[in-house]
Amino acid sequence: MSVALFAPCYIDQLYPHVAIAALHVLERLGVNVDVPMGAPCCGQPPSNAGFERLGEPALKSFVRTFSDYEQTIVLSGSCAMHVRSHASHLGAAGNRVATNTVEFCSFLHDTIGLERIASLGATYPRRVAVHIGCHGLRGLGLASPTELRISPFDKVRALLGTVNGLSFAPLARRDECCGFGGSFAVGEPAVSARMGRDRLRDYGSGDAEAVVSTDVSCLMHLDGLARRDGLTLPMMHVAEILAGAAS
């Protein structure tokens, strides 16, 4: 199977260690993964800000770059959801890419399976607060959201459940949005910051020693707030935990 890994623009430039960890995890699992140097972005940031037309060249470039792969693993629930919901408007190739694009944790859970994930033997003896990005949660079905009355499941916690020593911090609001929201963070700065600080408070009440997320963009926001407030709270992508890179 030909598989590509896509590291979103902000991860590529600002959080390279997250993409390196993800690549190492996939390679150790025996996935023959390619990182094509075409599209740097899926076009989501301008599109969600109301500038879909300006975002379209990026999405088209994404489709061109990944149309020949059987699966494209995206290191962000938010970007994956944008591609899955909007690329299908871009002809046959777009449709194919929309269908074949999958978020990193979904790929590990659904295609690789928990047994093989456990074989990675990752260890992280800390109590972690899990933050599943809203688009991954409600848009891609990474876990059952608290609003729905469906059988509970959680692919992210299932993956993290294979990690030695890791435990979960209890949270009062398991799936409340962190307030990042892309352009929302600068367009509605007061609400955005307050939402983030409320998440940090919840993590504190649950005695969390670290925050683990599916989306580094949420973490960029939460980490920026935490450091401004003088909190020491490591924030990591799921891939970093599974790679054993963080300890």
Place this chain on the structure above:
Amino acid sequence: MSAHPTRSLPVIDSTPVDHAGAAATFLENETRVDWHDAAIWFAREKRDRAANEVPEWEALRSLASDIKEHTLSKLDEYLITFEAAATANGVTVHWARDAEEHNRIVYDILESHNVRHLVKSKSMLTEECGLNAYLEARGVNVVDTDLGERIVQLRGEHPSHIVTPAIHLTKEEVGETFAEHLGTPIGLSDPTELTAAARIHLREKFLGAHAAMTGVNFGLAETGGIVVCTNEGNADLGIALAPIHIASMGIEKLIPGPTELAVFLRLLARSATGQRITVYTSHMHRPAENQELHFVLVDNGRTEQLGRPDFWRSLKCIRCGACMNTCPVYRRSGGYSYGSTVPGPIGSILSPGIDLHKYGALPFASTLCGSCTAVCPVKIDLDAQLYKWRQIVVEAGEASAAKRTIASAGARVLASRRLLTMGGAVMRAMLRVIPAGIMRTLAGTWADDRELPLPRGESFSAWYQAREQRKRDGGSNVS
């Protein structure tokens, strides 16, 4: 996409709503935000428990959505059926094209009976139409009889939430308002005693009323009747005592008949307040002896919304308020920050259709987290509609110049790996193409509350290319 909205509210003020600014002001009082958020989240959690009691909850939501979509797709036929059945029951049916016409119809009915005192149970439609001010200006005294609505009316305010209109107030503030207007002892803030005082006050108003108005939760096309759901019984008391009952109903409130009603009654109260059913669910079909019953069917922009392919599903709304309760932005910015009769996510997809210039900021007052869509009992795709309204706001030129420049420069960078790599980091790349003043504003807003990401070495793509090069050069064990 259908034509851009051209209608405007009867309220002449079309100054654009500054949601972000109003929210920032609301957030200054952190203690108030704490309990506002907690009180409304409490309703969300009650709703979760109530929904979880119903194993077929998700099937009910789908069914309710299907019924609403079906009814809306044949709304013209159902309205005619409804009118015929209601008329046969002895009800006088009126049609109002817009808010002005609605207000005039109501006033004409009252005027022809020389009504000077009107009691009115909760009706967001009459808020939307600005009826109270219209009638007061013509010498009709209007008393809102829902306790929350009466509190905000006494304060000269409007509801900040469609189900719990005074949710933004503390019991101490209610005490102050009652001390001023109802003569309760200064400093009294015990909810039971305040409620008792309100009862005495409202009883006088009920007994002295010449006419009663109600809203409508559901109109039943088949039987020509209406259903009103309240917890306080104020709608029932009003219409039981007054010789004239006027019920105002948005045309989207129609459902086929009593069979379908059963689906909605199971969803409405559970979604709204976490109750299994409201305390009163009153069915009204025909006037009592010596009484007049009027239904006013109001369009006021609904037909136009029905004609918009991307937005007609917003008319499925049954006004439960669950999307407000779950919205992390609403809970922290307060209902008034939306500047519209219906606040929160549903208001943000309805209001731009009424006045795009005025309400253009509302679709952006969301992180697109999707909680509203998941909680909605009639499965309105709220987050998808917020996204689509954003595109229309921008296309219509209602986005600020700074936003435009940032977006177009940003989009250029993001579409090209060469441009993105050029600066070595997103920040530096953006500094090159975005005018310095705007970049400072942008980074400044981010940096007001947050530290910027820590600088790392080379980008992932540079690291990867170097590794692949080493592989090609024959290196082994590279990683």
